[in-house]
Amino acid sequence: MTITIGLPSKGRMKEDASAIFERAGMKIVAVGNDRSYRGRVEGFDDVEIAFLSASEISREIGNGTVDFGVTGEDLIREGLSEADRRVEIAARLGFGHADVVVAVPDIWLDVETMADLGDVAAEFRARHGRRLAIATKYWRLTQQHFSSQHGIQLYRIVESLGATEGAPAAGQADIIVDITSTGSTLKANHLKVLSDGVILRSEACLVRARKPEHEGNATVAKIVEAVRGVV
Numbered sequence: 001m002t003i004t005i006g007l008p009s010k011g012r013m014k015e016d017a018s019a020i021f022e023r024a025g026m027k028i029v030a031v032g033n034d035r036s037y038r039g040r041v042e043g044f045d046d047v048e049i050a051f052l053s054a055s056e057i058s059r060e061i062g063n064g065t066v067d068f069g070v071t072g073e074d075l076i077r078e079g080l081s082e083a084d085r086r087v088e089i090a091a092r093l094g095f096g097h098a099d100v101v102v103a104v105p106d107i108w109l110d111v112e113t114m115a116d117l118g119d120v121a122a123e124f125r126a127r128h129g130r131r132l133a134i135a136t137k138y139w140r141l142t143q144q145h146f147s148s149q150h151g152i153q154l155y156r157i158v159e160s161l162g163a164t165e166g167a168p169a170a171g172q173a174d175i176i177v178d179i180t181s182t183g184s185t186l187k188a189n190h191l192k193v194l195s196d197g198v199i200l201r202s203e204a205c206l207v208r209a210r211k212p213e214h215e216g217n218a219t220v221a222k223i224v225e226a227v228r229g230v231v
């Protein structure tokens with residue numbers, strides 16, 4: 001059986017993901033020329049590499065098209081329903097750290113917690129004649145955090161595919177759910193994170209699709225062991 005590993009073909013995780021495999025004794029070589037989206041691993045004849053974007057990797061692990069992948073935990077939990085049933089986080093890789101957070105305008109002085117935000121959401125319609133609007137690309141994580149975890153139902157999600165932090169000032173939304181690493185983008189846009197507003201502390205992970213045929217497969221075990229040995 002050939003084991004396929006999805007690695008980022010571009011973006012912020014690309015270099016670090018390949019470097020981890022190299023440190024683990026699995027040197028990746030491109031098949032064909034440099035622009036090829038296929039690779040192999042020196043010394044592992046039954047392993048192939050598929051170079052994909054970070055969000056494609058999460059999707060392909062979810063549907064089992066690749067056996068392993070390196071991607072952010074945020075993309076796994078946002079992209080896949082019942083993620084823990086479908087995939088296993090085999091190793092946390094120590095790079096690509098970012099938190100998915102709930103942030104509100106600095107000037108909302110009375111709003112520090114999700115409970116405060118729940119009160120605001122409840123009053124919002126009476127005061128403004130509409131629901132609290134949340135700009136985000138993290139639909140699933142937002143719904144889980146607001147509805148399931150904090151019992152807040154009165155809100156509406158405004159899809160944002162970029163420059164999410166600008167949405168409140170632009171009048172497109174009231175608050176945001178987005179990723180932050182240094183916090184400088186939030187600060188520049190006069191937003192603050194609620195004290196219990198960290199939805200997920202994400203980092204790059206080696207993720208395995210849960211497949212029955214992995215049971216007892218020596219190559220699968222070797223890949224996990226090799227990567228765990230260097231993180």
Ligand SMILES: Nc1ncnc2c1ncn2[C@@H]1O[C@H](COP(=O)(O)OP(=O)(O)OP(=O)(O)O)[C@@H](O)[C@H]1O
Nearest residue numbers: 010011012013053054055056072074096097098181
């Ligand atoms: N400052 C940051 N901003 C955004 N994402 C970050 C940051 N730091 C780490 N990440 C992580 O990087 C991953 C996304 O990587 P990247 O932006 O390179 O993907 P991408 O190539 O844009 O993928 P796609 O095109 O599929 O969206 C996510 O898992 C995210 O959590």
Ligand SMILES: O=P(O)(O)OC[C@H]1O[C@H](OP(=O)(O)OP(=O)(O)O)[C@H](O)[C@@H]1O
Nearest residue numbers: 162165178179180181182183184185186
């Ligand atoms: O907390 P900070 O260090 O300020 O980082 C957070 C910002 O970085 C990312 O955007 P980026 O400009 O990298 O573009 P992207 O969303 O297209 O990846 C992310 O979407 C945030 O806006």
